[in-house]
Structures are given as structure tokens and as C-alpha cells.
Amino acid sequence: MGQNNLTNIIRNKYFITVIVLIIVFDFLYTIFSDSPPSNDQFTVPPPGLFIRKRPNGILDADRVMKRCDMKFSLVENCLEYLDKKEDDYIIEPPSPIPQCNENEPPMLFHVFWRGMITDKLTLQMKSFLYTQPLECSKLYVWLQDSDTDIDLNPFAGKIYEKFSPKNIEFKKWDTKEQLDSDPLYKGWENIMSRHSSVSFSDLVRFVVLNRYGGMYMDGDVLFLRDMRPLYHSGIDFSYKWSFKSEYNTAVLRLRANGTTSRKIISQAMLNKMNFHPFEIKNYLLANTSVSLDTATTKSIYNSHLYMFSVPLFDPLWLKNDHRQKNNLRPNLRGMDDVWDPKFIPGEFPNIDNLNDYSPLDLRKADDFFRGAYAYHWHNNWARELIPTCWMGVINTAYDAFINGTQRNIYGEFIQSY
Ligand SMILES: *[C@@H]1O[C@H](CO)[C@@H](O)[C@H](O)[C@H]1NC(C)=O
Ligand SMILES: *[C@@H]1O[C@H](CO)[C@@H](O)[C@H](O)[C@H]1NC(C)=O
Ligand SMILES: CC(=O)N[C@H]1CO[C@H](CO)[C@@H](O)[C@@H]1O
Numbered sequence: 001m002g003q004n005n006l007t008n009i010i011r012n013k014y015f016i017t018v019i020v021l022i023i024v025f026d027f028l029y030t031i032f033s034d035s036p037p038s039n040d041q042f043t044v045p046p047p048g049l050f051i052r053k054r055p056n057g058i059l060d061a062d063r064v065m066k067r068c069d070m071k072f073s074l075v076e077n078c079l080e081y082l083d084k085k086e087d088d089y090i091i092e093p094p095s096p097i098p099q100c101n102e103n104e105p106p107m108l109f110h111v112f113w114r115g116m117i118t119d120k121l122t123l124q125m126k127s128f129l130y131t132q133p134l135e136c137s138k139l140y141v142w143l144q145d146s147d148t149d150i151d152l153n154p155f156a157g158k159i160y161e162k163f164s165p166k167n168i169e170f171k172k173w174d175t176k177e178q179l180d181s182d183p184l185y186k187g188w189e190n191i192m193s194r195h196s197s198v199s200f201s202d203l204v205r206f207v208v209l210n211r212y213g214g215m216y217m218d219g220d221v222l223f224l225r226d227m228r229p230l231y232h233s234g235i236d237f238s239y240k241w242s243f244k245s246e247y248n249t250a251v252l253r254l255r256a257n258g259t260t261s262r263k264i265i266s267q268a269m270l271n272k273m274n275f276h277p278f279e280i281k282n283y284l285l286a287n288t289s290v291s292l293d294t295a296t297t298k299s300i301y302n303s304h305l306y307m308f309s310v311p312l313f314d315p316l317w318l319k320n321d322h323r324q325k326n327n328l329r330p331n332l333r334g335m336d337d338v339w340d341p342k343f344i345p346g347e348f349p350n351i352d353n354l355n356d357y358s359p360l361d362l363r364k365a366d367d368f369f370r371g372a373y374a375y376h377w378h379n380n381w382a383r384e385l386i387p388t389c390w391m392g393v394i395n396t397a398y399d400a401f402i403n404g405t406q407r408n409i410y411g412e413f414i415q416s417y
Pocket of ligand 1: 182257
């Protein structure tokens with residue numbers, strides 16, 4: 001290599017460095033000059049496409065419901081608001097929420113499962129790992145008549161080895177130990193022996209939330225977003241049963257030993273331990289003189305257990321039930337579609353010739369009902385998890401994240417534990 005060549009290379013390098021520095025400064029200037037000064041109390045997010053925005057803020061339920069009340073709005077408008085307008089609805093908490101580290105209590109999630117752990121239940125565990133801040137999140141998997149050696153389970157074995165007990169704890173459900181733990185359940189053995197119809201899964205969610213606090217999610221509900229702003233919002237909540245004015249307790253947040261959980265449980269004890277979701281509203285209204293379904297009624301049950309609208313946790317339900325003709329992303333028609341390996345007619349309304357593509361070209365895990373906090377897939381337990389169906393695409397993204405080969409929706413690689 002001659003002297004001249006070397007000089008040229010050095011000059012070029014100098015030149016390139018200067019250009020790179022200019023670009024970097026310009027980029028940083030654009031990012032930081034855009035953030036309003038009121039953001040100061042929040043950690044400044046690193047530049048990236050998807051970030052955990054405002055992790056120290058809480059969700060303002062009334063602001064969200066102004067945009068997401070399905071009497072006046074469409075699911076797609078609510079989701080767009082949730083996805084794009086965090087600055088509007090994630091507010092500064094009245095008192096600081098727990099920091100995300102090992103010295104503070106974690107967010108606690110629960111699921112109850114009877115029988116062997118399946119690939120579908122494992123899908124929920126993976127969605128938890130993929131979306132929640134793992135330094136401060138824990139999932140209790142309550143098992144009844146289930147695996148004795150979870151490390152040998154073909155689906156959950158690897159997750160058990162890697163994430164239990166730090167992030168996921170597999171716990172044996174023991175009815176007697178649980179119900180003897182609080183005088184609230186006095187007489188439970190008598191009631192259960194007389195009414196064999198007591199629904200266990202309906203019961204368990206109230207028992208564990210009243211005892212440990214946290215958020216219960218049915219096994220067919222996927223985590224889609226960082227739950228912190230909702231979890232720490234200071235209210236107990238659930239969501240609406242499609243278009244009916246009833247709760248769907250597939251998602252349920254209750255504080256431990258709170259007035260709401262105690263009121264529901266004590267009323268259920270008077271009613272043969274019936275914890276069916278359609279009873280919950282009656283329990284909250286018991287001993288008040290209001291009649292059902294007026295504005296006053298709603299404000300009373302909402303003040304105990306906030307009834308969020310469907311899109312936050314179940315974005316496809318209203319369309320599935322033919323209540324709204326939504327144009328969604330992905331634009332699916334009903335609950336079966338996420339299991340279909342082939343394109344759904346109209347799935348990508350902006351793409352003219354779907355035949356030029358394969359489903360794997362267009363179906364992307366980070367473009368699955370953006371804005372929603374969860375996706376409830378409603379009991380399709382028997383469906384096969386085919387890699388090209390939406391559930392398969394998401395499953396692959398979860399696996400690659402857990403493998404350490406790909407980032408999650410927040411642009412993070414998994415920490416090695
Ligand atoms: C729950 O709260 C009730 C009344 O507020 C109290 O009497 C009871 O001791 C509490 N139970 C537990 C387990 O903390
Ligand atoms: C994850 O890793 C396992 C074993 O290392 C491998 O079999 C699997 O294909 C990987 N999955 C993805 C999606 O990267
Ligand atoms: C605290 C209280 O007044 N509880 C009553 C509520 O109503 C039920 C009947 O629905 C009574 O049995 C409770 O004593």
C-alpha cells in the first residue's frame with residue numbers, strides 16, 4: 001500500500017467521521033428538541049421505534065373512556081388513541097409508583113389452569129415474558145391436576161428452567177388451604193358439598209386476588225403491552241362483556257383484601273359461592289337502593305370495579321359479535337381467524353394483490369392490534385398452532401426473543417439471567 005493511498009484513507013476516514021457526527025447530532029437534536037418540558041419527570045427514552053413510554057406514569061381511566069366508550073366510538077379509533085396518544089392519557093401519579101427493581105414489590109399476575117400445561121397456556125407465559133418489564137413482574141401459574149415435573153413438559157419445560165421462580169412461579173392450587181386462610185369463606189365446605197356446580201376457575205381468581213393482590217388473566221388472554229400504567233392506576237378494574245353491561249372477568253385487577261374484593265366475595269358466599277361474571281355487578285350494587293342500568297348505577301359499580309371497554313383487552317370481540325364493522329390491524333373478522341394459516345379476505349385492506357405475498361411476509365408480531373393491552377382469543381383450545389397463522393407468527397417472535405436472537409416490541413433484547 002503506497003503513501004498516497006494511506007493519506008487518502010486517513011483523509012476519507014476523517015471526512016466520514018465528521019459526516020457521521022453531523023448526522024448523529026442532527027438526529028439527537030430532532031429527538032430531544034421535540035420532547036415537551038413537562039416530560040422531565042419521566043425517564044428520557046432511548047431513541048428507538050418502540051419504547052416503554054412513560055414507565056412511571058399511570059393510566060387515566062376516565063380520559064381513556066372518553067375516547068373508548070363504544071357507544072360513541074369505534075374500536076379502531078380507541079386503539080389508535082391508545083397506541084399514539086400516551087402523552088394524553090398516561091399521567092403523573094399522585095404518589096410515585098414502585099420503581100422497577102428487585103427491592104420493590106413486583107407486579108403480580110395470576111392464571112389458573114386445570115390439567116397438563118399445553119402449548120396454548122405456554123403461549124400466554126411467553127407473551128408475559130415478551131412484554132412485561134421482567135425486573136418487576138411475576139406470574140403465578142396456579143395448577144390443579146397438572147404436571148408434577150414441569151421441567152419435563154414439552155412446552156413449558158424450557159421456560160421453567162430459565163424463568164422459574166424469578167419471573168414465573170408454578171403453584172399447586174389447594175382449595176382447603178386457600179379457603180381456610182380467611183374467615184370470609186366460612187362455611188365453604190358445606191356450600192361446596194351441596195352445590196357441585198361451583199365453578200372453580202370463576203372462584204379462584206377472586207380468592208387469589210383477595211389474598212395476594214394483582215391482576216388475573218384467563219389462560220386464553222395474551223399480554224400485548226407493558227401493564228404498568230394500568231396496574232398501578234390505583235383502581236380495581238375488569239372489562240365489559242362484549243356489548244352487554246356486564247363484566248368479563250377474564251381480565252381482573254383487584255387489590256389484596258380491598259373493599260371491592262371483600263364485598264364481591266361476601267356476597268358470593270351468600271349466593272352459593274356463585275362467582276359467575278354476570279353476578280358481579282349485582283354484588284357490587286347489593287345493599288344500595290339503585291335499580292339496574294341507569295347512569296347512577298354505572299357510577300356506583302365503576303367506583304368499585306372500573307368496567308373498561310372491550311378494545312383494551314379484547315379488540316376483536318365486537319366485530320366478531322357483529323356489533324361494529326371495524327377496520328382493524330390486522331383486519332380480521334372473528335375469533336377463528338388468528339388460527340388460519342391462509343390470508344383472511346380483506347386482512348390487509350391497503351394491499352391490492354395479496355397473492356404476491358405469503359402470510360409470513362405481512363403478518364408481524366409488532367403489528368398485532370397495536371394499542372390494546374391484551375388479546376383474548378376466547379377458548380379456541382383445540383386449534384393447531386400453525387407457524388403461518390397469526391398465533392404462530394406471534395409464537396415464533398416470542399421464541400426468538402426468549403432465545404435471545406430477536407428484540408421484543410420495545411426494541412429490547414432479553415437480559416441473560
Ligand atoms: C382484611 O381487612 C379486614 C377489614 O378491613 C381485616 O379485618 C382483616 O384482618 C384483613 N385481613 C387480612 C388477611 O389482612
Ligand atoms: C429457539 O432455540 C431453539 C433451540 O436453541 C431452536 O430449536 C428454535 O428454532 C429457536 N426458535 C427461534 C424462533 O429462534
Ligand atoms: C353490610 C350489609 O348490610 N350486608 C347485607 C347486604 O345485603 C344482604 C342481602 O342481600 C344481607 O344479607 C347483608 O347482611
